Amino acid sequence: MQKKFNFLSYLVLLVFLCSNARAQMTLKNPILPGFYPDPAICRVGADYYMVTSTFVYFPGIPVFHSKDLKNWKQIGSAIDRTSQMDFMGEQISRGLFAPAINYNKGTFYITCTDIDNGGNFIITAQSPSGPWSDPIYIKEARGIDPSLFFDGDKAFILYNSDPPENKSLYSGHRTVRMYELNLSNLKVVGSEKILVNGGVDISKKPVWIEAPHIYKRNGFYYLMAAEGGTSVNHSEVILRSNDVWGPYIPYEKNPILTQRHLDPKRKNPISSVGHADLVDGPDGNTYAVFLGVRPYEGDFYNTGRETFIAPVKWIDNWPVINPDHEEVQYEYQVSWNEEKHKDQLPLSGNxxxxxxxxxxxxxxxxxxxxxxxxxxxxxxxxxxxxxxxxxxxxxxxxxxxxxxxxxxxxxxxxxxxxxxxxxxxxxxxxxxxxxxxxxxxxxxxxxxxxxxxxxxxxxxxxxxxxxxxxxxxxxxxxxxxxxxxxxxxxxxxxxxxxxxxxxxxxxxxxxxxxxxxxxxxxxxxxxxxxxxxxxxxxxxxxxxxxxxxxxxxxxxxx
Missing domain, CATH: 2.60.120.200 (Jelly Rolls)
Incomplete structure (x- = not known):
């Protein structure tokens, strides 16, 4: 009887341990291979939605859905009607630059730049699969790479813009600027403010501070942006403030992501990383999606800028992307279940x-x-x-x-x-x-x-x-x-x-x-x-x- 009890106890314990074991899954990079640049992401409950740039290709701005950050399905395109816009007469690399996606109180928002026609705009939808509204252009927000930040009942639009008084101190001198935004009519409120001039250290002549996002965590406002231009010198930097309007103080160990210091002759390199966005994963930890490229020799690549993912650690209340490795990895182990989509053409892997x-x-x-x-x-x-x-x-x-x-x-x-x-x-x-x-x-x-x-x-x-x-x-x-x-x-x-x-x-x-x-x-x-x-x-x-x-x-x- 005692042996039977011990055996049953062992089985109960084994079942308990198995049921509480953490699932393991491998995130394989790139999560969106091929020409899917400038990713931005948002989470709504257990669902993730991501958008990327399309330039003059139509339909524009694909919208992807995932529950596990690995398996993505395109559920629609935000620009899918010619009544919204077209790109006739424009060169391939014009058109739509760097969308961002946000969700607030039942509404999805995409901000983007139609670089040659109207500039920065906002479209909205009740469902991420669409239909998305006609664009509302924010004429006062002159520049590129707009994104939204929601803080209680207030909303803000931030973007890359001209240097102060439109006077460049050097080539590539840009600023990050912000307006408050009235959500009822999608018009700006009050005055524009420069949040970042040049980059994290203007004395070093940083170039192309762009793709800004603001996040709020532990009482701080974090402003994250790309720096260095979307090529081999690309990087991601972070600043923070006690107030949404600043002043924003840069992290002393910036950049928080780059591969520009690594040997370009390394095996299977991932380079030009940057233009990131942060999101909480199913395990409660933070992850970053960002663009990168896979050159086959030097800086030669034909597949375009692709979408990658890496874990983030908060170190002394600062986010650091890919903190445990010098190189961005092709694989990361995570502790949640894989959830595949049905009935679709594959998007990643072989x-x-x-x-x-x-x-x-x-x-x-x-x-x-x-x-x-x-x-x-x-x-x-x-x-x-x-x-x-x-x-x-x-x-x-x-x-x-x-x-x-x-x-x-x-x-x-x-x-x-x-x-x-x-x-x-x-x-x-x-x-x-x-x-x-x-x-x-x-x-x-x-x-x-x-x-x-x-x-x-x-x-x-x-x-x-x-x-x-x-x-x-x-x-x-x-x-x-x-x-x-x-x-x-x-x-x-x-x-x-x-x-x-x-x-x-x-x-x-x-x-x-x-x-x-x-x-x-x-x-x-x-x-x-x-x-x-x-x-x-x-x-x-x-x-x-x-x-x-x-x-x-x-x-x-x-």
Whole structure:
């Protein structure tokens, strides 16, 4: 009887210990790989919502949802109607800069900058999935990177702005400024005040103090901002005050996050980190989301600025990001349960998918500058996307017949099945790996000298025309063709086939550095896309796409 009692006691104890054991999960960086820069985050109950920049891509400002900070699902886009805005006539890296998301008393707020049209604005929604309101522009808040701070019944808007009296002491001299905000009409109240001039130490000529956020904790107001510019010198700094209006005193051990002091030749570097936002995790501890990049050599990267996460420790009442490591890690262990989303295309980790064009596009697909449903259709051909050839080209600043999806891995590929026939050399349809109006590669089917051909073009930084790199004749009057573009860090290869998975190489290991941010400049990353054009001439011709496939496999995700 005693042995039975001991055995039962052991079982009870074991069940108790197991039921109270802390769950373990691995956060893998980047949590949003590919061109998802300038993250901002808010928590509402057990739910997390995050937004990132989109520049001139449409729809703009994706809104993501998660319950575990690891698995994210895009639940909508804040700018999804042309009545809100469009970006016609603007270069790729203009448009929407650095959104921030907040929640207060039943309402969600997104602040952002439409850099060439109206400046800083606010949109609101009752649900983070939308619909979001038309923008209300805050004309008095001149600058970029606005965010909101709520303190009791009061609200404030802060932002990056001009130096005092608009007189720069050095290149990159900026300020952080703030207004009180009337939430009933979203108008500023009272006078503007400069909270930070230049940066944490103006004697050292700090540049680009931007992306400010204010948090309240333990009686202090904390002002966090990026400093150093969104490249290899990027960093995050922190200041605090006893009053929301300041004065703000900088932390003596700033910056609280940077990788600029590390060896650029280190293995699998994560660099250019900054532009952070703080949030409390499911375990009650603080975490930071921020942008960073994964260069494959030096400062060369094609995947754009991505979203990363790291733990935060409060040391002497100061937040320090990634305090236990010199390098931002690809993995962090956390103590809560994983909660995956159902029925969505994957967003992180290594993955592959084949998206059939049946009746709609997934939220991960993007247009250039605006949305015009007149040039594509899911109804004209069953289980296919029919695309009209437009005179507009991707070299211009309009809305060409382009639909793209981000390259999210250094080692990746995209493919499609296309049916297209033409007797004109100006009519082309195919796939593109696109960074901006001048930096892209275009794999297409066309017609030259009485023959059907597969062609590879390269964008030109000094010309309004593409450069033909390679051409190969297609047999007979073949209408259907398979196309594939693959990347291996700085090398891209281009393939075609007359049957699925029977690939013929058109061009091998083409220079991919041409698509890198270092070469192409700007703030975006590369997109794989489908693209059809008649190059300035009107036509009734169309191309039919059956599906879009993507595969990504990076060693850091294994």
């Amino acid at each position: 993955f592959d998918f084949k998206f059939p064009f049946k009746d709609s596009l997934n939220t991960q697909f993007l247009f250039l500058r605006t949305h015009n449903p007149s040039w594509y259709s899911f109804k004209e051909n069953k289980n296919a996307l029919t695309v009209k050839l437009l005179p507009e080209t991707i070299l211009g600043k309009g809305n060409p017949a382009f639909i793209g999806r981000r390259q999210q891995h250094l080692v990746s590929s995209a493919s499609t099945e296309m049916s297209f026939s033409t007797k004109k050399s100006n009519e082309k349809s195919g796939m593109v790996i696109f960074q901006n109006e001048n930096h892209f590669y275009y794999l297409c089917k066309s017609y030259e000298n009485g023959k059907n051909v597969i062609q590879l073009f390269k964008g030109s930084p000094t010309s309004e025309k593409m450069d033909l790199l390679k051409q190969m004749e297609l047999p007979g009057a073949q209408k259907s063709v398979y196309l594939k573009i693959s990347s291996e860090k700085d090398l891209y290869s281009f393939w075609f086939g007359l049957k699925e998975n029977e690939w013929k190489l058109l061009a091998d290991q083409v220079d991919g550095k041409y698509l890198s941010t270092v070469v192409a400049k700007g703030f975006v990353g590369s997109l794989y896309g489908i693209y059809a054009t008649s190059e300035g001439q009107k036509t009734e011709n169309k191309a039919i796409y059956k599906w879009f496939g993507y595969s990504g496999n990076d060693s850091t995700y294994e």
